[in-house]
Amino acid sequence: MADLAVEAVYSYAGRVATPDRQPIETRVGGFGGVEGLIDYLRDRRITHIIDATHPFAAQISRNVSAAATATSLPLIALTRPPWTPIDGDQWTTATDMADAVKHVETKEKRRIFLAIGRTEISAFRRVPQHHYLLRMVEPPATPPSMPDHTLVIARGPFDEASDRELIQHHEIDLVVSKNSGGAGAYAKIGAARALGLPVLMINRPRLPTRREVSEVDEVIAWLHHTDTERGV
Numbered sequence: 001m002a003d004l005a006v007e008a009v010y011s012y013a014g015r016v017a018t019p020d021r022q023p024i025e026t027r028v029g030g031f032g033g034v035e036g037l038i039d040y041l042r043d044r045r046i047t048h049i050i051d052a053t054h055p056f057a058a059q060i061s062r063n064v065s066a067a068a069t070a071t072s073l074p075l076i077a078l079t080r081p082p083w084t085p086i087d088g089d090q091w092t093t094a095t096d097m098a099d100a101v102k103h104v105e106t107k108e109k110r111r112i113f114l115a116i117g118r119t120e121i122s123a124f125r126r127v128p129q130h131h132y133l134l135r136m137v138e139p140p141a142t143p144p145s146m147p148d149h150t151l152v153i154a155r156g157p158f159d160e161a162s163d164r165e166l167i168q169h170h171e172i173d174l175v176v177s178k179n180s181g182g183a184g185a186y187a188k189i190g191a192a193r194a195l196g197l198p199v200l201m202i203n204r205p206r207l208p209t210r211r212e213v214s215e216v217d218e219v220i221a222w223l224h225h226t227d228t229e230r231g232v
């Protein structure tokens with residue numbers, strides 16, 4: 001956007017204390033639901049909406065779709081295609097987080113790399129018998145409640161060789177992952193395959209139907225082909 005000299009605002013949810021800097025105007029924090037978002041879009045005279053959030057951040061995507069419909073603003077989603085298993089992968093699929101928890105309700109103690117981010121880890125409190133390897137961008141405000149865990153603070157993207165090393169060092173026997181797609185988070189999946197380990201892959205949440213592309217160039221083409229009278 002900065003290169004295109006398009007007026008644009010980048011909206012962060014505010015989950016990370018030190019987000020990456022952006023070369024365009026940045027705002028942080030929720031809008032106050034759909035109504036708050038509609039007010040913001042009108043106040044700022046926004047003309048186009050690009051939903052480039054994480055595929056599991058379902059609430060903001062639902063809010064954005066509803067607000068785009070209510071304001072008749074054009075909306076495009078920039079998403080990473082989901083990963084699909086290839087030769088050598090040993091995936092079990094979970095429909096959502098609750099289903100993933102059910103999959104590890106076993107008496108047998110496992111050593112799990114729970115690579116699902118910070119916000120939903122508490123779902124696994126119901127299965128405290130396992131050892132959990134947790135990786136987070138920043139230290140959590142309150143320590144994870146699982147009795148047996150190791151916390152690693154690191155910010156991606158990660159590479160397969162170091163994830164292989166991490167998995168081996170912690171003697172992991174199961175990787176639990178969201179199907180986020182993209183290259184930066186794929187390292188653990190490739191590492192699990194190389195080490196012959198199973199992966200419990202959590203499917204994406206259902207989102208409203210919207211125009212969806214996977215390349216930045218497609219978003220730029222869309223911007224050029226829709227009315228830009230007032231800028232973005």
Ligand SMILES: NC(=O)c1ccc[n+]([C@@H]2O[C@H](COP(=O)([O-])OP(=O)(O)OC[C@H]3O[C@@H](n4cnc5c(N)ncnc54)[C@H](OP(=O)(O)O)[C@@H]3O)[C@@H](O)[C@H]2O)c1
Pocket residue numbers: 011012013014015028029030031032033034036037053054056057058059060061063116117119178
């Ligand atoms: N969920 C995941 O698995 C996941 C994984 C990796 C990264 N992330 C990142 O973490 C952030 C939030 O994820 P989440 O799971 O909390 O999302 P969420 O459940 O969809 O959103 C919860 C609330 O956070 C606010 N919000 C979310 N994204 C926002 C944005 N870009 N700008 C302003 N407000 C936003 C909204 O508040 P109001 O209703 O008040 O507007 C929204 O209702 C996103 O930026 C996402 O890219 C999420």
